Amino acid sequence: MKALLLVAHGSRRKQSNDEVVLLAERLRKNCSEQYNIIHAGFLELAETLIPDGIKKCADDGATSIIVLPYFLNSGRHVVEDIPNIVKDTSPHYPGIDIKIAQHLGASDLMMDLLISSANSTS
Amino acid sequence: MKALLLVAHGSRRKQSNDEVVLLAERLRKNCSEQYNIIHAGFLELAETLIPDGIKKCADDGATSIIVLPYFLNSGRHVVEDIPNIVKDTSPHYPGIDIKIAQHLGASDLMMDLLISSANSTS
Numbered sequence: 001m002k003a004l005l006l007v008a009h010g011s012r013r014k015q016s017n018d019e020v021v022l023l024a025e026r027l028r029k030n031c032s033e034q035y036n037i038i039h040a041g042f043l044e045l046a047e048t049l050i051p052d053g054i055k056k057c058a059d060d061g062a063t064s065i066i067v068l069p070y071f072l073n074s075g076r077h078v079v080e081d082i083p084n085i086v087k088d089t090s091p092h093y094p095g096i097d098i099k100i101a102q103h104l105g106a107s108d109l110m111m112d113l114l115i116s117s118a119n120s121t122s
Numbered sequence: 123m124k125a126l127l128l129v130a131h132g133s134r135r136k137q138s139n140d141e142v143v144l145l146a147e148r149l150r151k152n153c154s155e156q157y158n159i160i161h162a163g164f165l166e167l168a169e170t171l172i173p174d175g176i177k178k179c180a181d182d183g184a185t186s187i188i189v190l191p192y193f194l195n196s197g198r199h200v201v202e203d204i205p206n207i208v209k210d211t212s213p214h215y216p217g218i219d220i221k222i223a224q225h226l227g228a229s230d231l232m233m234d235l236l237i238s239s240a241n242s243t244s
Contacts, residue, residue, distance in 0.1 A: 004240050006236070008194075011195070011197065013197055013198070015196070016195040016197050019195050019196065019227070020195075023232070023236075026233065027236060027237075030233055030237075031237055034241070035240070066240045066243050068236065068239055068240050070194060070236075071194075072192060072193075072194060072226075073133065073138040073141055074141065075137075075138050099243045100243070101239050101240050101243040102239055102242050103239070104235060104239055105141070106239075107235050107238055107239050107242075108238070109231070109234060109235045109238050110145070110235070111148065111152055111153075113226060113229050113232070113235055114128070114145075114149060114190065114192075115149075115153055115156065116231050117190055117224055117225070117226055117228075118156075118223050119156070120223060120224050120229075121221045121222070121224070
């Protein structure tokens with residue numbers, strides 16, 4: 001059972017957090033063949049926090065979890081905070097393989113996304 | 123002469139800003155056929171600010187400028203701040219058609235990008 005945990009920063013603005021939850025729902029509809037379990041999590045300021053997101057995946061029966069940082073820049077949150085939280089949480093789930101994906105901004109597809117967004121205007 | 127102004131939030135962390143400038147350089151190398159002029163700009167905290175980015179495009183001979191918000195969420199920055207700055211700056215360039223593209227997070231390709239990033243780990 002493969003799980004995907006989409007992790008955003010979290011905002012004081014509810015609408016921003018709702019967008020991330022909605023994105024996880026869209027992923028769930030579109031990628032259920034690749035990932036049996038998909039949840040959204042937040043680094044701070046919003047529920048569900050990352051450790052609880054990992055617990056949700058585990059409770060759903062995950063045998064592996066990919067933590068996907070929904071961040072554009074490789075800042076402290078991506079380089080330190082998320083890895084540290086995952087490192088602290090992993091020992092509670094010895095039977096689950098938990099890995100962190102590259103953050104969104106590092107994707108090879110970013111060029112295509114930027115050009116597609118730019119062209120959507122003209 | 124079509125110009126693309128990639129607009130990020132701007133960070134106190136120099137490396138984050140450098141990543142955006144580097145991304146604009148990569149766009150310049152890959153998309154010079156579609157956009158003759160490509161610059162990076164920032165909403166705050168970093169140079170070049172948006173009005174100066176628009177000026178750079180104008181100085182380079184732009185006849186149209188697409189302002190592309192490098193943001194994941196449709197927060198206040200995307201909905202209010204960037205449009206307001208563009209609205210205030212546009213009258214200084216009456217001969218240039220300045221438009222704002224949808225922010226990155228709204229792209230139809232976001233699903234593909236997320237899945238591609240998740241799969242890069244496994």
